Amino acid sequence: MNARTYTPLSIARALLRWLLRLLLVLLLIPVVAYLYFVATRFLPAKPGLDAAMAPYQGPAPHLRMLRDIVWADAQGYMRLPSLPSWMNEPDVRLTGYLARLISMEGERPRSTLQRHLGDLAWQLSLNISYDRESITSLWSAKAFSPAGAGMEAAALHYFNRPLHELECHDLAALVVMVRAPRRFAPGSAASEERIRATGLEAACRQPMTDNAETP
Structure with a gap:
């Protein structure tokens, strides 16, 4: 039996093959974990998400107005300097907030890391699917208020009117309220100051993100 001769080149090739296999395994682990999340968490929850947002969909002007106010508020809210610029974009931050709302409805994570990973998985799935x-x-369907979940419940609670009957200022007050219900209760001085400071009512007259066709 001939003894195998090792040279610096053969050792380097063997080390490179080992590193490539290790890298492949490290890449496969999060992919498999995410696919498992999609199969066990996201896909079973998707019909419920679709049903929850059904009342908030459509070309009605007040729904487009609400969407414009939500995006304007996300853009005007305090940016976090420690985050990369792309993570401070309104769509990324709003989807992240929505992911946290949805994940809190399910089983509580056992650690902070597990919670953050779960939020990232939800955020990725939401961005891919919607x-x-x-x-x-x-x-709008998941936003929480003292009246419960959903902007419709908040509209009835604060204004005793359904969401589709609210004017721009009242919709802006609800959007501001969601961030801190006790501090920004509709009609309070803090709420009115926040609406003025961010210019939310201007979003009703100058849509920022509306690309829907006018009915």
Whole structure:
């Protein structure tokens, strides 16, 4: 039996093959974990998400107006300097907030890392499956207020009127309220100041993200 001779070149090739295999395994682990999440969490939940946002979809002017206010608020809210610029974009931040709302409805994670990974998985799945308008509709359905989940419940609670009857200022007050219900209760001085400071009512007259056709 001939003894195998090792040379610096053969050792380097063997080390490179080992590193490539290790890299492949490291890449496969998150891919398999995400596919498992999609199969066990996202796909079973998707019919419920579609049903929840159904009342908030459509070409009605007040729904487009609500969407414009939500996006304007996301853009005007304080940006976090420690994050990369692409993570400070309104669509990324709003989808991240929606992901947290949805993940909180399910089983509580056992660690902070597990919670963050779950939020990232939800955020990726939402971005793949829904467009901007649907994300905003889902946010409207899941946004929490003292009246419970959904902007419709908040409209009835604060204004005793359904969402589709609210004017621009009242819709802006609800969007501001979602961030801190106790501080920004509709009609409060803090709420009115926030609406003026961010110019939310201007979003009703000058849509920023509306690409829907006018009915």
